[in-house]
Amino acid sequence: MVWKDSLSVGIELIDSEHKELIRAVNELFDACMHGKGRAKISETVTFVEDYTVKHFGDEEKLQKEYKYPDYPAHHQLHQTFVNDLKSYKAQLEKDGPTVQLVAKFNTFVSTWLIKHISVEDKKIGVYIRSIEKK
Template identity: 45%
Template sequence: MAVQWTQDLATGVEEIDSQHKELFNRINRLVEACSKGKGKEEISGVLRFLEDYVVMHFGAEEERMKSLDFPNYEIHKKMHDDFISDLQDLKQQLEQKGPTVALVIKVNHFLFDWLTNHIRKMDKVMGAFLKAKQQ
């Protein structure tokens, strides 16, 4: 089942929303590949994309939060750090066991959980704060 970007996910910060939309596109490519029985072929590319994505995206978010004294910066940063740690665990599993069906399922769940919990909750709060501070 594909995940759809909806306006209720928007943070109101164009750069961040644009990056989130790209994340949705990549996840949907994995979901589509899985529906065609090709998830194992797609998983390596998704994990490589995520490695680059977290450096760029988390860096942009954290820089903005720090520059505008976001009060929940430490909590938000910890969530980013946890995501990176979990991503490294997934990469290690890929390196050790290869692109198994179990890993594909795990990555799908991991990303869906991130989208529904982090973006919908934490990033929305951050976005509202950043938008208010920049006006």
């Protein structure tokens, strides 16, 4: 995954946190390319789980502060991601770091992040910037 300016939501804190999430996912991709994905997945799942607590908290705080009208729906998207992440973690604990799990997790987290940032989080940036211009 490559950070592009087109992914920027225009809020420095949120953009920097998105870059950090993408960096962690890229480390897992890189490990996979070197045959070490199974050894790296547990660390990555734990990092993403921990970091999304911070990131979603920061993002939702901004939404509340600016009275973002789609906050309830956005919060639900975050909760769904957290629940899906817990399922991956449970599967990892149950079955261990299988090649299939690593591949499924890579696809899940990279697809979700890009779609969520480029669609949902962009809406937040547009909304906040429109409020700040007033």
